[in-house]
Amino acid sequence: xxxxxxxxxxxxxxxxxxxxxxxxxxxxxxxxxxxxxxxxxxxxxxxxxxxxxxxxxxxxxxxxxxxxxxxxxxxxxxxxxxxxxxxxxxxxxxxxxxxxxxxxxxxxxxxxxxxxxxxxxxxxxxxxxxxxxxxxxxxxxxxxxxxxxxxxxxxxxxxxxxxxxxxxxxxxxxxxxxxxxxxxxxxxxxxxxxxxxxxxxxxxxxxxxxxxxxxxxxxxxxxxxxxxxxxx
Numbered sequence: 001x002x003x004x005x006x007x008x009x010x011x012x013x014x015x016x017x018x019x020x021x022x023x024x025x026x027x028x029x030x031x032x033x034x035x036x037x038x039x040x041x042x043x044x045x046x047x048x049x050x051x052x053x054x055x056x057x058x059x060x061x062x063x064x065x066x067x068x069x070x071x072x073x074x075x076x077x078x079x080x081x082x083x084x085x086x087x088x089x090x091x092x093x094x095x096x097x098x099x100x101x102x103x104x105x106x107x108x109x110x111x112x113x114x115x116x117x118x119x120x121x122x123x124x125x126x127x128x129x130x131x132x133x134x135x136x137x138x139x140x141x142x143x144x145x146x147x148x149x150x151x152x153x154x155x156x157x158x159x160x161x162x163x164x165x166x167x168x169x170x171x172x173x174x175x176x177x178x179x180x181x182x183x184x185x186x187x188x189x190x191x192x193x194x195x196x197x198x199x200x201x202x203x204x205x206x207x208x209x210x211x212x213x214x215x216x217x218x219x220x221x222x223x224x225x226x227x228x229x230x231x232x
Contacts, residue, residue, distance in 0.1 A: 007035040012049045016100040030093040037094050041072060049101050056102075069098065070105040077109055084113035122146070176210065176219065178226035179203040185225055189218060 008014050008031055016034075021027040038045055055061035073094055080087045088109060098105045127146055131139050144155055177195060182204040192206040210219050 007031050007038070007045075010045045012045045012101065013097070016097050019100055020096055030096070033090055033093040034097055037076060040076060045097070052101065052103055066103065066105055069103065070107060073098075073105060073107045074109075077107065084110050088113055175207065176223070177205060177207045178223060180206050180226055187222065191218070192222065 008017060013031070013034060017027055017030060021030060034045070052065060055065050073091060076094070077087055077091045080090060082090060091107065091109070095105070095107060127142070130142055134142060141152070141155060144150060145152065148155075150158070178192075180192075180203055185204070185206070187206075191208040193208070195205045195207045208219070208222065210216065
C-alpha cells in the first residue's frame with residue numbers, strides 16, 4: 001500500500017520519470033496522475049514492479065498479472081467522470097509507467113473521443129480565472145487569442161515581422177487573409193493584395209486590413225466571396 005511518502009521517492013517512479021519527462025510541467029502532471037492511480041488501488045509502485053519481476057518468466061503467472069492490471073487500468077479509465085479526451089490524458093502516464101517497466105498491458109479505450117463545444121462566448125470572469133492560474137507564456141497566449149480570435153495553431157506561427165509595420169507605427173489594425181477564386185473574385189475598391197500563399201492549399205490567397213468601423217460592410221462582402229469558394 002502507498003504511504004505518505006512523496007510519490008517520486010519510490011525508485012520505480014523516479015526511474016520512470018527520468019526516462020520519459022522532458023520538462024518540469026510534464027513531470028508534475030505525470031506524478032500527479034500516477035499518485036492518484038496508486039492511491040485509488042492502494043498499491044505501492046515499487047512492490048508492484050517487484051511482483052512483476054517475480055512472475056514475468058512464468059508464462060501462466062505473467063499472463064494473470066498482465067490481465068489483472070489491464071482490467072484495472074481499463075476500469076480506472078471507464079469510471080472516470082472526466083470528458084473523453086481528459087480520460088485519455090489521465091491514463092496516458094499510467095500506461096507509460098507500465099510500458100517503461102516492460103509490462104505489456106492492453107487497455108481498450110474509446111476509439112474516437114470527442115470534445116463537446118459550448119455554443120457561447122467565454123465570459124470575462126471565466127477568462128480571468130484562466131489567466132489567474134496560468135504562467136506568463138500561457139497567459140500571453142490566452143490574451144492574444146481572446147483579443148484577436150487567432151487559433152492556437154495560427155498563433156504559434158506568428159512572427160515579429162508580421163506585426164512590425166503596425167507595432168512600430170503605433171497602429172492596431174485587423175489583418176484578414178482570405179482564400180479566393182482568381183477567376184471570379186471582385187474587389188472594386190482594390191483593398192486586397194495577392195499574398196504568397198501558405199495558409200490555403202486551394203485558390204489564391206489575398207490579404208487586407210481593417211482600421212476602422214467604416215470598413216466593416218465592404219470587408220464582409222469580400223469575406224463572403226471567400227466563403228463561397230470554401231463551400232464548393
